[in-house]
Amino acid sequence: MFADYSAAELTSIFAMQGFAGLSLFSVFVLMALGLAIIFGQMGVINMAHGEFMILGAYVTWLTSGFFSSHLPGLFAAYFPVAILLAFLASALLGGAVEWLLIRHLYKRPLDTLLATWGLSLILQQAYRSIFGAREVGVRMPDWMMGSYAITDMIEVPINGLFVMGISLLTALGVYLLMYRSTWGRKVRAVVQNRPMAGAVGINTQQVDRVTFALGCGIAGIAGSAFTMIGSTGPTAGQLYIVDTFLVVVFGGAQSLLGTIASAFTISQAQSTMEFFLSGSMAKVYTLLVVVGILMVRPQGLFASRIRH
Amino acid sequence: MSITQNTPRRWGRWLALPALALASTLSHAAVPPTSEVNTTGLAVTDTTVKVGILHSITGTMAISETGSVQAEKLAIEQINAAGGVLGRQIEYIQEDGASDWPTFAEKSRKLLINDKVAAVFGCWTSASRKAVLPIFEQYNGMLYYPTFYEGLEQSPNVIYTGQEATQQIIAGIDWVVREKGAESFYLLGSDYIWPRTSNKIARAHIESLGLEVVGEDYYPLGHTQFNSVINRIRLKKPDVIYAIVVGGSNVAFYRQLQAAGFDLTQESPLLLTISVTEDEILGIGGQNIEGAYAAMKYFQSLDNPNNEAFVEAFKERWGDDIVIGDVTQAAYLGPWLWKAAVEKAGSFDIDKIREASPGIELTTAPEGYVRIHENHHLWSKTRVGRAMDNGQYEVVFETDELMEPDPFPEM
Numbered sequence A: 001m002f003a004d005y006s007a008a009e010l011t012s013i014f015a016m017q018g019f020a021g022l023s024l025f026s027v028f029v030l031m032a033l034g035l036a037i038i039f040g041q042m043g044v045i046n047m048a049h050g051e052f053m054i055l056g057a058y059v060t061w062l063t064s065g066f067f068s069s070h071l072p073g074l075f076a077a078y079f080p081v082a083i084l085l086a087f088l089a090s091a092l093l094g095g096a097v098e099w100l101l102i103r104h105l106y107k108r109p110l111d112t113l114l115a116t117w118g119l120s121l122i123l124q125q126a127y128r129s130i131f132g133a134r135e136v137g138v139r140m141p142d143w144m145m146g147s148y149a150i151t152d153m154i155e156v157p158i159n160g161l162f163v164m165g166i167s168l169l170t171a172l173g174v175y176l177l178m179y180r181s182t183w184g185r186k187v188r189a190v191v192q193n194r195p196m197a198g199a200v201g202i203n204t205q206q207v208d209r210v211t212f213a214l215g216c217g218i219a220g221i222a223g224s225a226f227t228m229i230g231s232t233g234p235t236a237g238q239l240y241i242v243d244t245f246l247v248v249v250f251g252g253a254q255s256l257l258g259t260i261a262s263a264f265t266i267s268q269a270q271s272t273m274e275f276f277l278s279g280s281m282a283k284v285y286t287l288l289v290v291v292g293i294l295m296v297r298p299q300g301l302f303a304s305r306i307r308h
Numbered sequence B: 001m002s003i004t005q006n007t008p009r010r011w012g013r014w015l016a017l018p019a020l021a022l023a024s025t026l027s028h029a030a031v032p033p034t035s036e037v038n039t040t041g042l043a044v045t046d047t048t049v050k051v052g053i054l055h056s057i058t059g060t061m062a063i064s065e066t067g068s069v070q071a072e073k074l075a076i077e078q079i080n081a082a083g084g085v086l087g088r089q090i091e092y093i094q095e096d097g098a099s100d101w102p103t104f105a106e107k108s109r110k111l112l113i114n115d116k117v118a119a120v121f122g123c124w125t126s127a128s129r130k131a132v133l134p135i136f137e138q139y140n141g142m143l144y145y146p147t148f149y150e151g152l153e154q155s156p157n158v159i160y161t162g163q164e165a166t167q168q169i170i171a172g173i174d175w176v177v178r179e180k181g182a183e184s185f186y187l188l189g190s191d192y193i194w195p196r197t198s199n200k201i202a203r204a205h206i207e208s209l210g211l212e213v214v215g216e217d218y219y220p221l222g223h224t225q226f227n228s229v230i231n232r233i234r235l236k237k238p239d240v241i242y243a244i245v246v247g248g249s250n251v252a253f254y255r256q257l258q259a260a261g262f263d264l265t266q267e268s269p270l271l272l273t274i275s276v277t278e279d280e281i282l283g284i285g286g287q288n289i290e291g292a293y294a295a296m297k298y299f300q301s302l303d304n305p306n307n308e309a310f311v312e313a314f315k316e317r318w319g320d321d322i323v324i325g326d327v328t329q330a331a332y333l334g335p336w337l338w339k340a341a342v343e344k345a346g347s348f349d350i351d352k353i354r355e356a357s358p359g360i361e362l363t364t365a366p367e368g369y370v371r372i373h374e375n376h377h378l379w380s381k382t383r384v385g386r387a388m389d390n391g392q393y394e395v396v397f398e399t400d401e402l403m404e405p406d407p408f409p410e411m
Helices: A007-042 A049-070 A072-100 A109-131 A158-180 A182-192 A194-199 A204-226 A238-251 A256-276 A279-296 B002-026 B062-081 B101-114 B126-138 B165-180 B193-208 B227-236 B248-259 B278-284 B305-318 B326-345 B350-356
Strands: A147-149 A155-157 B048-055 B089-096 B120-122 B143-145 B158-160 B184-190 B212-219 B240-244 B270-273 B293-296 B370-372 B383-387 B393-398
Touching (some): A007 A204, A007 A238, A007 A256, A007 B227, A049 A072, A049 A109, A049 A238, A072 A204, A155 A158, A158 A182, A158 A204, A158 A256, A158 B248, A182 A204, A238 A256, A238 A279, B048 B101, B062 B120, B062 B278, B062 B305, B062 B326, B101 B120, B101 B126, B120 B326, B126 B143, B143 B326, B158 B326, B165 B270, B165 B383, B184 B193, B184 B227, B193 B212, B212 B227, B227 B248
Parallel strands (some): B048 B120, B120 B143, B270 B293
Antiparallel strands (some): A147 A155, B383 B393
């Protein structure tokens, strides 16, 4: 298929294709991190993860509306504010959900699956009632539109760069929190041995609540970032949930490093295959490979050894 | 049997029509008796007639179907305000298909068997229509279906008020070839029956013109990452991207295309779609799709008195910031076409409506003049619009003649 093209054209296409893979990677990381924290550290499968993302997206939409009508001069700078608000809104809702629902179900993991699935339906209908059934379009400031031309042929999407930046910062933040802070040490202690952690004076209930809220908050950041590349509607969260679970399960549920490695593998495989095959077949092959690997290695790519 | 019995009476009433019209302005005594206009036990009384509205108001499809529900209710209210149908006020029973095809089937059964509605306005996706079709045929109901769709169907129990694929596709491609000198096409779509069938028709037409299809790709519904296919398009350098992406994927596709440096206003390549109405642009954002072309039969910006009145009434009823897309307008035609058929037949009986429907014309349609074809689809014009930053289309072309519906094209 490449015989008709010049070397320069091919080089630039492959460069852009590499960038497409990286940008898919950062999307995967961003959507999977929040779920990985909740699933990995607490063992709760949050089926409403997509809806927490969409809450972030709606907060971003509201923020852009507020800025364009009340602070038009600052419209160019609304996005960081929107991300922060999205994080706070999703984290608050997450904390409330943990307190009302999840904490009563820690000993019944299958029921959390059902409960969070029900929650996702409730949230979808709530968004539909509050914001309307139609999708909303989030208007971007001009500087975030378009692409940055490196050469005549190579153009790098600015929103792709932006999503990468947010992913990187979020991953770094999570790493610092989990492995370099007192709070992270407490979380890891609770994961390794809950009764013992309680015995040495760690408030395990509080740790659970904050962990869940943090996971949801990160989903909010992801939703906010995805308003640049995808749709914002009551059920848009469902578009991401399958890929998110795929990344987390493939990576090994208890390992954040595994999540990142898995996001990298899947995104590169998918974006390369999409270039050579049609979109639907690329998806089929990606899923086949993942299923094959999970059959040989059911614990996922990286599994940390822990005692239950 | 009932048809032969009633034929002489119907002729009598046709002759008496001018007199009746005069009489009904003076009093309501001229309303024909129920026993005469309803011989099959439908929910018709001396003063009312029940119809069904069956769309998804919850679930994924609520995004699209909300506009259709609004249009159908508006049409019913307007008909009632003007005196109803055969002197009877229309009462609607609304059911929620909940974006779930078995639910559509169950609700249509309920509407036809329990409620005995005289007509149903509803469905949006082909999957939901296929789910209710056997029920409408078994219990002899009449469905007015508003969506543009892939064709390959012609049921005696459905009136298709949207365009079938050839009406939308052929005029659009002819226009882009004639006006823009397009020679190569890249076909793209979501992976299900409508985009696949439509692209098959498009490919056959493009190749029959001696032009080239340089790529054809399908992505799963809900796909959100289009960067790889955008790179392929860049490599193939088509004159036209022919895009039939739907739903949430639409937003992702246009935003990513824009971000990848494709400025659609430059028209190199030019983008032609048959799946983006004003409703979808709300989600995509005008700034991301400005300059793209769409081929369909209706745009909100159509400049004619019918449409002006329709848009004004629609906004007054449903709010100023609302937009009206192609399917919404087609849904609005449903109740009016049904009213015209009932009045022509002089009866609510389904068999008589079916017999009366071909040839029914509406001169008051917002899209302009339409007429029902023998094959239950509409003769209608096809237009090409250019998307603007404000989320509206500017109409740049309209066919001189009505396009004949051809649900079973030879390929």
